Amino acid sequence: MTLKTVGTDILNHRNFGAAGLSESLPEKQELQGRLTEILHRISGADPASITPEARLMEDIGIDSLGFYEILIEADTSFGIRIKEEDLLQFRTVGDIQRHLESLDIQPTHAETP
Amino acid sequence: MQKPPERTAVIGWGSINPLGKDAESTWNAVLAERSGIQSLNDAWAADLTTQIAGRVHEQALSTLEPLLQRRSDRCAQLAVLAARQAWSMAAPFRVGIDPNRIAVVIGTGIGGLATMHAQHEQLTAGGPTRVNPLTVPMLIPDAPAGQVAIDLGLNGGAHTPVSACASGAEALMLAQMLLNDDRADLVLAGGAEAPVNRLGLVGFSAMRALSCRNDAPKQASRPYGQDRDGFVLSEGAGVLALMRNPDVPADAPLGWLLACGSSSDAHHIVAPEPEGRQASRAIEDALRRADVQPCDITAVQAHATGTSLGDLAEARALRRSLGSAADQIPVCAPKGQLGHLLGGAGAVEAIIAFQSMRVGITPRSLNAEPLDSEVELAVSQSGPVTMATSNRERLLLKNAFGFGGHNISLVLAAPAGRNPAQHD
Numbered sequence: 001m002t003l004k005t006v007g008t009d010i011l012n013h014r015n016f017g018a019a020g021l022s023e024s025l026p027e028k029q030e031l032q033g034r035l036t037e038i039l040h041r042i043s044g045a046d047p048a049s050i051t052p053e054a055r056l057m058e059d060i061g062i063d064s065l066g067f068y069e070i071l072i073e074a075d076t077s078f079g080i081r082i083k084e085e086d087l088l089q090f091r092t093v094g095d096i097q098r099h100l101e102s103l104d105i106q107p108t109h110a111e112t113p
Numbered sequence: 114m115q116k117p118p119e120r121t122a123v124i125g126w127g128s129i130n131p132l133g134k135d136a137e138s139t140w141n142a143v144l145a146e147r148s149g150i151q152s153l154n155d156a157w158a159a160d161l162t163t164q165i166a167g168r169v170h171e172q173a174l175s176t177l178e179p180l181l182q183r184r185s186d187r188c189a190q191l192a193v194l195a196a197r198q199a200w201s202m203a204a205p206f207r208v209g210i211d212p213n214r215i216a217v218v219i220g221t222g223i224g225g226l227a228t229m230h231a232q233h234e235q236l237t238a239g240g241p242t243r244v245n246p247l248t249v250p251m252l253i254p255d256a257p258a259g260q261v262a263i264d265l266g267l268n269g270g271a272h273t274p275v276s277a278c279a280s281g282a283e284a285l286m287l288a289q290m291l292l293n294d295d296r297a298d299l300v301l302a303g304g305a306e307a308p309v310n311r312l313g314l315v316g317f318s319a320m321r322a323l324s325c326r327n328d329a330p331k332q333a334s335r336p337y338g339q340d341r342d343g344f345v346l347s348e349g350a351g352v353l354a355l356m357r358n359p360d361v362p363a364d365a366p367l368g369w370l371l372a373c374g375s376s377s378d379a380h381h382i383v384a385p386e387p388e389g390r391q392a393s394r395a396i397e398d399a400l401r402r403a404d405v406q407p408c409d410i411t412a413v414q415a416h417a418t419g420t421s422l423g424d425l426a427e428a429r430a431l432r433r434s435l436g437s438a439a440d441q442i443p444v445c446a447p448k449g450q451l452g453h454l455l456g457g458a459g460a461v462e463a464i465i466a467f468q469s470m471r472v473g474i475t476p477r478s479l480n481a482e483p484l485d486s487e488v489e490l491a492v493s494q495s496g497p498v499t500m501a502t503s504n505r506e507r508l509l510l511k512n513a514f515g516f517g518g519h520n521i522s523l524v525l526a527a528p529a530g531r532n533p534a535q536h537d
Contacts, residue, residue: 041179
């Protein structure tokens with residue numbers, strides 16, 4: 001089963017650079033919290049184990065279908081359409097977080113499926 | 114050449130349905146003559162012709178792990194819950210059995226209908242990128258069997274008979290065949306269904322199969338009743354743990370599956386052959402394989418869903434096959450209380466049949482009164498009927514028929530005078 005690569009809706013990129021993750025802006029904490037919640041729902045993993053360093057497959061237990069769930073959750077929760085080629089590059093929780101931050105998107109609190 | 118009958122021992126069971134979250138609470142509800150049917154007050158049901166159904170209590174489903182709730186359809190969730198109960202009850206007898214020799218057979222009529230419905234809505238409202246990647250694994254009808262095998266770590270094969278409302282009973286037939294063919298030493302077998310959603314109700318309503326008695330939900334399901342107007346959709350699952358009888362201690366079985374009969378109408382995709390001739394063949398096939406005569410039968414548990422044509426076809430079939438013995442044999446129609454669990458019905462009702470034999474009571478057929486004058490059977494319409502006490506064991510004939518013209522009949526047996534729900 002192959003999903004067609006979807007284009008990004010993101011127009012306004014902002015680069016946090018090397019300091020990106022270490023910043024502690026409220027919106028970043030909120031994004032991190034939402035991401036942890038999403039990954040918990042997808043994997044069933046203990047939220048405490050969902051750290052930026054945690055590996056998605058080995059540590060969090062996300063399987064190949066779970067990766068595509070991330071794609072849908074990013075769309076419904078953040079309004080972000082992650083490109084499939086970007087999705088498949090993610091290895092750690094931090095990778096996703098940095099990607100979302102680079103797109104400068106606020107959580108939409110949209111409905112979850 | 115036919116082999117001599119080999120009875121299959123029932124060593125555990127599990128049930129979750131509108132009457133109860135397990136087999137024991139279900140039996141208590143049966144005895145109390147409670148109805149599992151309720152009004153649907155959900156917004157999605159507001160414009161439907163039928164706004165009644167039998168539902169499992171949400172609290173019972175909430176005990177499942179969140180990940181399983183997220184990644185499996187309600188149908189599979191119900192199957193897993195029922196299978197865990199049967200697995201737990203069978204614990205004393207499965208010690209030392211290789212998981213490679215334990216099979217799963219879970220039938221369903223439709224499978225993941227709610228998932229199909231929800232994901233089609235996602236597709237329509239959100240476009241192709243919003244469709245859940247688990248859509249297919251959740252909606253396929255073999256998912257309940259697969260999820261049970263995964264949940265309990267069973268590698269002896271996972272099978273899914275799909276024969277509409279006969280699926281749960283057909284699963285028991287397949288289980289017996291697997292055991293007698295030495296393909297497994299223990300089989301978890303049953304059926305599951307979760308059709309109580311907008312698409313399910315609309316689909317059955319469109320063919321005018323459902324009762325529209327919205328103002329009186331508890332009186333809506335009226336199998337064999339003179340004023341029946343269709344069946345009531347319900348959800349649930351039942352699973353039985355089965356082993357070859359010589360492989361278990363003599364006092365272990367809760368009951369036995371003696372034999373299964375089958376036939377197909379080859380008549381119409383939904384309408385039963387009105388005289389029930391092929392249904393009779395299934396009944397007589399089961400009796401012959403069990404090596405019992407109609408006069409040996411203690412009670413009948415009918416398929417009877419509450420449809421005009423179906424109930425009469427079955428009544429004619431039973432009368433034809435049982436002959437004058439039908440004057441005396443009490444007939445119970447459990448769907449008056451349960452509603453119709455489709456693929457879950459055969460197994461959930463079979464467990465009730467075993468429980469009824471163990472205490473010697475044919476439960477009341479709720480809402481069968483006043484009885485259709487064309488039904489020439491001793492339906493337990495007025496109240497429970499006490500079974501004969503002189504027999505060492507009791508025998509019960511159970512029917513399950515499905516759209517597509519599938520006819521399954523089972524001959525079940527149980528020791529007299531035991532507790533209905535527990536090993537003693």
